[in-house]
Amino acid sequence: MQKTVCELFAGVGGFRLGLEKSSPEWNTVWFSQWEPNRTKQWAHDCYVAHWGDINKYTGVDISLVPKNSIPNHNLLVGGFPCQDYSVARPLPGSSGLEGKKGVLWWQIRDILVAKESPFVLLENVDRLLKSPASQRGRDFGVMLACLAVLGYSVEWRVINAAEYGAGQRRRRTFIFAYKNDTCYGRQLIDSPQQIIAETGFFATTFPVQCKEIFKQITLDYQDIPGLSSVFEFDFKNAGYMKDGVVSTTRVTPIQEEAIPLRALLEQDVTEKYYLGNKLEKWKFLKGPKKINRTSKDGHEYIFSEGGIAFPDSIDLPARTMLTSESSVNRSTHIIQDPQTKKLRFITPIEAERIQGFDDNWTNTGMPEKFRYFVMGNALVVPMVTRMARKLEEIIDNE
Ligand SMILES: C[S@@+](CC[C@H](N)C(=O)[O-])C[C@H]1O[C@@H](n2cnc3c(N)ncnc32)[C@H](O)[C@@H]1O
Incomplete structure (x- = not known):
């Protein structure tokens, strides 16, 4: 066969x-x-x-x-x-x-x-x-x-x-x-x-x-x-x-034994992947919260969610990568870069490594946000x- x-x-x-x-x-x-x-x-x-x-x-x-x-x-x-x-x-x-x-x-x-x-x-x-x-x-x-x-x-x-x-x-x-x-x-x-x-x-x-x-x-x-x-x-x-x-x-x-995220990180990552002045916004997104909301039919309720790790531990394997990885979403990975000690997103190459693809597999002409998207879909x-x-x-x- x-x-x-x-x-x-x-x-x-x-x-x-x-x-x-x-x-x-x-x-x-x-x-x-x-x-x-x-x-x-x-x-x-x-x-x-x-x-x-x-x-x-x-x-x-x-x-x-x-x-x-x-x-x-x-x-x-x-x-x-x-x-x-x-x-x-x-x-x-x-x-x-x-x-x-x-x-x-x-x-x-x-x-x-x-x-x-x-x-x-x-x-x-x-x-x-x-x-x-x-x-x-x-x-x-x-x-x-x-x-x-x-x-x-x-x-x-x-x-x-x-x-x-x-x-x-x-x-x-x-x-x-x-x-x-x-x-x-x-x-x-x-x-x-x-x-x-x-x-x-x-x-x-x-x-x-x-x-x-x-x-x-x-x-x-x-x-x-x-x-x-x-x-x-x-x-x-x-x-x-x-x-x-x-x-x-x-x-x-x-x-x-799993591979920790630390082992998949790139060196000398450029400034554009850093959080910059968005720290407070991300703290809020990832943090625990209780918010008063009103549903479409006028019913008032309290939306609540627990906090998730912020930043993500690089001593553990990555969390599940989703297609929304590049968007402003609480499931997006944020790590403390071990070189600079500053917070940043993962790079497209790191997203590929997390899925076990070769570096730059998706560097075939698509905009960066799609590189994360297709990795979120992959296996x-x-x-x-x-x-x-x-x-x-x-x-x-x-
Ligand atoms: C879960 S992903 C699988 C990804 C793949 N295993 C990989 O390694 O990249 C499912 C794929 O099915 C594609 N898809 C969805 N609807 C489809 C359709 N009607 N015909 C063909 N492909 C479709 C999506 O675009 C997506 O890329």
């Missing part, structure tokens, strides 16, 4: 870079990246600046791409948003599942139907497992059910990159799905408990301890609209699904490189 890849929601190529850092054998045959409501497509341009374009459709809304025009591939990768995956029962006479327009899970599902990708590696926020708040676990349940219908088994894990040696406390759900008729699928005959704790894709890549009880549930995956309307389940941070039987438990990572590249090693073993064995 060839190590051919299709990268969806490619951003600036975190998955591709992570795979290629592991082996030159990975061959990305197609990618898709389109930022909604923007004329200038900075992420797509950055991706193309590194790897060139492939053929048509790489820079358009994935929902407009005819799925059978996508080249065949053996690994489908992508980081996609947590949205509402619910489905309504189709009208009598209509066939097939109609997901809501604009919900990107349905694009992934349609590609899997058209291309039958044997292996799939997806990334999403940790909240995916609990969404929506009003019907916890429904969305992930719908996703697992769709994958079961298409003949996939699934392993998942919530991974905090800092617990496995990275420089950022970024917690994300990774989902590995594989067709039941692959060698990997046929050979993995261990119990769900063993797969989750010892022998599966994530357990061997990101080792864990497992002391909690396992929970099991069977998904009625033949009736996804019915499942969507009633399903609720407390998915834990690790799990496995085969033929609709879901096993899950809370695992504890066997932690590795921690070394996490993918680790998974790549295991994926190589699996694909070589096919």
Whole structure:
């Protein structure tokens, strides 16, 4: 089996870079990246600046791409948003599942139907497992059910990159799905408990301890609209699904030493990244507060929030970087520069290092605020490189 890849929601190529850092054998045959409501497509341009374009459709809304025009591939990768995956029962006479327009899970599902990708590696926020708040676990349940219908088994894990040696406390759900008729699928005959704790894709890549009880549930995956309307389940941070039987438990990572932010900082950072006379404004933003507010309907209430670390500790890994990193927002990192002892923002290169990208990866012509934005969207590249090693073993064995 060839190590051919299709990268969806490619951003600036975190998955591709992570795979290629592991082996030159990975061959990305197609990618898709389109930022909604923007004329200038900075992420797509950055991706193309590194790897060139492939053929048509790489820079358009994935929902407009005819799925059978996508080249065949053996690994489908992508980081996609947590949205509402619910489905309504189709009208009598209509066939097939109609997901809501604009919900990107349905694009992934349609590609899997058209291309039958044997292996799939997806990334999403940790909240995916609990969404929506009003019907916890429904969305992930719908996703697992769709994958079961298409003949996939699934392993998942919530991974905090800092617990496995990275420089950022970024917690994300990774989902590995594989067709039941692959060698990997046929050979993995261990119990769900063993797969989750010892022998599966994530357990061997990101080792864990497992002391909690396992929970099991069977998904009625033949009736996804019915499942969507009633399903609720407390998915834990690790799990496995085969033929609709879901096993899950809370695992504890066997932690590795993280990289402190201090080790990722640049030297001799120019004046423009310093806070200057904005200190009071930032103190207020980051500090605890109680403010009287009036809602639209005239109701008065007290808005309150606790304080957060100010400045950010550089002896810890960075906090989760968001797309708003460059804006006036309390989640923006502010550090005390160890050379000058003055407060400053992180630089675009530091943002890249926090995500494990090469220095100046996004220095491809986009304005600085977009360099932070695309980094906030990206993933921690070394996490993918680790998974790549295991994926190589699996694909070589096919
Ligand atoms: C969470 S980010 C993934 C970033 C990527 N993993 C990286 O390393 O940069 C999701 C990406 O999907 C893109 N996107 C959103 N809607 C899209 C659509 N309808 N078609 C194609 N891409 C889309 C966004 O522009 C964003 O770059």
